[in-house]
Amino acid sequence: MTKKPELLVTPKKIEDILPLIEAGATALVVGEQRYGLRLAGEFSRDDIRKSIDIAHAKNTKVYVAMNAIFHNDKVDELSDYVQFVSEVGADAIIFGDPAVLLVAREVAPDLKLHWNTETTATNWYTCNYWGRKGAKRAVLARELNMDTIVEIKENAEVEIEVQVHGMTAMFHSKRALLGNYFEFQGKAMKIDKSQQSTMILHDKERNNKYPIFEDDNGTHIMSPNDICIIDELEEMIDANVDSFKIDGILHTSQYIIEVTKLYREAIDLCVDDREQYESVKEELVAKIEDMQPTHRPLDTGFFFKETVY
Structure with missing residues (x-):
């Protein structure tokens, strides 16, 4: 049976939480740049606590980003931050550095971990390696094509997350x-x-x-275009990819909310009424194109190997 993937979105501020949930997001990423990379917005500890309270009241998950590159000077801080994240009830920590995994095992062993280095999750062996170390999810690299993503999902022992919209880091x-x-x-x-x-x-x-x-x-340094795969969700949904991410970095709150609404519609139709999805998906792309900043055209990223930066 085909399941609906999670729709994961990145709010810019605490005031975005409810509008994004109402727009159809089923999970959110928050955090502060001291511990997380390229976040759409800065969330203090108090903001994170409030965001989790708001989201959980609406049956929405909240993940806290701890995927920064850590040097020795920050390692001693990790235990306190992981404990805080666990105590406020976050649904998972997003990590890239093994230091976070080791600390979490020690101070919050029941807290779920999502492995995300942004670049090195390129095959299912690596995803499963981190799964056996304790990760529950692998966030795939943005440079993979559709066939590779489906193949990884077919062989993965962990959940798989794919970015379907937004800009990506080039440097x-x-x-x-x-x-x-x-x-x-x-x-x-x-x-x-x-x-x-x-x-x-x-x-x-x-x-x-x-x-x-x-x-x-x-x-x-970010990509010159925004990924938009709203009209090509069928293969990943049929493969039961677990999470679709909309990355809102450097976009306005209103843009992120409106794009979330359109992806909510697309996912629901693709699962519940495939024929209707096929008939409206070009219209959904056109609606996003109308919202795009003039200097940021849409493309399909590396899903079909059309883009070479």
């Missing part, structure tokens, strides 16, 4: 490249945690515009 450096550049020029650059001061790298030859921003984790 990450722990160095403050932008800040260092401005400092070299004799200027000061204030790190804006809200990401409102995002800069654009303009490739005139390809007419691509790459968002670039700096935060506590370093410098990030």
Whole structure:
């Protein structure tokens, strides 16, 4: 029997929680950039606690991101943060560093773990390796095609999560490249945690515009286009992929909410009324295209190997 995948969304602020649930999200990712990478918004401990209370009252899951790259200076903090996440009732921690897994085993052994390095989950052996270490889910790399995703799901011993919408990271450096550049020029650059001061790298030859921003984790260069696979969900739904993620980083709250509504409609129709889904899916794409920022066209990422950055 075909099941409906989880619709996982990234809120920008606590005020987004209820609207996103009402739009059809069944799970949310929150966190603070000290412990999580490329979050759509910054959530303090108090925000995380409130978000979980709001979401759980609506039968919606909340996952807390701890997938940053950790150096020795932060390792001693992990135990306290994992304990906090467990105590406030988060449904899972998203991790990439084995240090988080080892700490969680020690201080919160019942807390579910989702393995997400963003780049290295490219085969089912690796997914199952981390599953046997304690992870309940693997978040697949964004550079995989549809056939590979389906094959991994068929052989995976863990849940599988796939990003179906939004931009992806092309480059990450722990160095403050932008800040260092401005400092070299004799200027000061204030790190804006809200990401409102995002800069654009303009490739005139390809007419691509790459968002670039700096935060506590370093410098990030993002893809020039947004993945949109709303009209190609059939194979993954038939393969019972467990979770579809909409990544809202660098988008407005309203954009994320409206896109969530459209994916909710698409998932429901694809499972419950495939013929109707086939008849409206091009219209769903058109609605998203109407909302897109002018400098961010849609594409299908690497799902069909059409995109080469």
